[in-house]
Amino acid sequence: MALQMFAVSGDRRTLMHPTRADLPRLLADENAFVWICMDSETDEERDILENVLGIHPLLVDDAFAEAQSPKVEDHGTYLYLILHGIRICNENDVEIEPTDLDLFVGKNFLVTHFDHDFASVHRVRAAVEKDPSILAGGPAVVAHRLIDHMIDQYFPLMERLDGTLTKLEEEVLASEEHGFLERVFKVKRTLLRLRRIGLYQRDILHRLWRGDFPLIPESTKPFYRDVSDHFVRVTDEVESYRELLSATVEGYRSMQAHKMNEVMKMLTLFSTVVLPLNFVTGLYGMNFDFMPGLHWKYGYQTALTIMVTLAFSLVFYFRSRKWL
Secondary structure, three states, X not given: OOOEXXXXXXXXXXXXXXXHHHHHHHHHOOOOXXXXXXXXXXXXXXXXXXXXXXXXXXXHHHHHOOOOOOEXXXXXXXXXXXXXXXXXXXXXXXXXEEEEEEEEEEOOEEEEEOOOOOHHHHHHHHHHHHOOHHHHOOHHHHHHXXXXXXXXXXXXXXXXXXXXXXXXXXXXXXXXXXXXXHHHHHHHHHHHHHHXXXXXXXXXXXXXXXXXXXXXXXXXXXXXXXXXXXXXXXXXXXXHHHHHHHHHHHHHHHHHHHXXXXXXXXXXXXXXXXXXXXXXXXXXXXXXOOXXXXXXXXXXXXHHHHHHHHHHHHHHHHHHOOOO
């Protein structure tokens, strides 16, 4: 998608697609609102940000770079926000990649920049083209819609994580080990990424509805509070899933330890049964000429009977103690 610009002015019911030359006039008009949508880094986009909107070059560099964590900065005439959405790597898996959404929210302009395909941007852009009154509500209204749709994309992932953790619990109880640890580590990586995003993003959304920034109108604060509540639910579920995953791993370790104990128990009992038999065979395997019963006609049968009797006696004893 190339650079796209939308604007409303005058009656605010007619959507316009301005050019670079139209921007100064529209920005000077208090009744006009402009949304500039970028998905790449070109000289034209950098020129609009720096020379038309007056965005600081360092912030422009930040917008075009990969951000490690969400943040919000108040620069007086505009807010700079970096929020993280998610991109699911495989529809049959829970691995994700965080995706940046950069927003510059001014009094009468909104700039969005993203590198990867952002479903929330496409949905809001389609809604604005269908109903220009959305953009006429102001940049904060459009920004809220973008953030709201972006947060909604977390909930299908939460449901998928819930199903994956349930399957992992069932596999622990069923003692199924094939690929268990590999799936555990995938879920753990996803939860760690979500937690890192949530620590910063939850605070940003809270500040947006709390009234820390004058560029967020009073009328839009309830909508931002609703978005913040949704994301708090996401972060709470992430924490509960982390605890559940830890409990599942502990259960897996306990099952493994129990299996090992059972194996060691059987090996110990087997060794205990065989030990007296080894004693008998070792005793009569010594190379002495004068040993009791060495040349006796029934010596072999007697020794074999003694060994079988010892073995069955030990097995009977172990069973009576419920060790077998």
